[in-house]
Amino acid sequence: MAKAQVHLLPAARNTVMVVDDQSTSRAILEQVVRSLDERVVVEGFARPVDAVVWAARHVADLVLVDFMMPDMDGIELLREIRKRHPALPVIAMTGASSDLRQSIGVLMKTLGAAAVLEKPFSTSALIDAIEACRPDLKTAEGAP
Numbered sequence: 323m324a325k326a327q328v329h330l331l332p333a334a335r336n337t338v339m340v341v342d343d344q345s346t347s348r349a350i351l352e353q354v355v356r357s358l359d360e361r362v363v364v365e366g367f368a369r370p371v372d373a374v375v376w377a378a379r380h381v382a383d384l385v386l387v388d389f390m391m392p393d394m395d396g397i398e399l400l401r402e403i404r405k406r407h408p409a410l411p412v413i414a415m416t417g418a419s420s421d422l423r424q425s426i427g428v429l430m431k432t433l434g435a436a437a438v439l440e441k442p443f444s445t446s447a448l449i450d451a452i453e454a455c456r457p458d459l460k461t462a463e464g465a466p
Contacts, residue, residue, distance in 0.1 A: 336459075337363045337380070341373045341399060342388040342415070347441075351386050354448055358459045370394035374402045382410060384456050389416035389430070400433045408434075411455035413448075417441035 338355045342348040345368065352364045365382065367373040370391055385403060389396035396414055403410060414430040416422075416438065430438050437451040452459055 336361050337365060337382045339373060339377065339382040339385045340364055340366045341370055341385065341391070341396075342366075343368050343370075343391040344388070347388070351448070354445055355386070355452065355459075358449065358452065362459065370396075370399040373399060377403055377406055381407065384452065384459075385410060385412045387412060387414055389414060397429060397433065400430065400435060404434055411436045413451050413455060414438045415441055415443070 336359065340348055340351045340355065342351060348366050348368065352366050355362055355364050365373075365376060365380075367376065370387075371393060373387075374394075387396045387399055387403075391399075394402075396416070400412055400414065403412065412435045414435040414437070416430075417440075436455045439447055439451060
């Protein structure tokens with residue numbers, strides 16, 4: 323009988339994956355995450371496909387994902403992430419038109435998103451969502 327091979331993924335190390343095709347949005351999200359804890363490693367991706375490849379070999383502690391992206395939308399990305407990491411907290415973000423936002427939000431929540439933020443959202447709304455998913459990432463006393 324052949325022995326099964328086990329491939330262990332590296333343990334999470336305070337890593338947050340940010341997936342947003344818009345560079346300005348991604349940079350702001352990364353900056354907010356880093357402001358919560360200087361020990362956090364942020365892995366940013368413009369292309370969801372690159373995030374899927376990374377997630378196949380690494381483990382994150384939290385994912386921030388935009389809904390509307392080229393090549394693969396947030397729903398497809400969330401499904402791919404769930405295949406590999408079913409319990410990984412995901413915060414979804416959408417800037418979809420107002421008539422689609424509620425449907426997208428419900429679908430993302432059904433697929434396991436811990437929170438859905440509607441763009442534009444405030445920094446405090448993002449921080450609240452992050453802290454709800456990862457209580458160990460708290461703003462420093464007196465921080466914005």
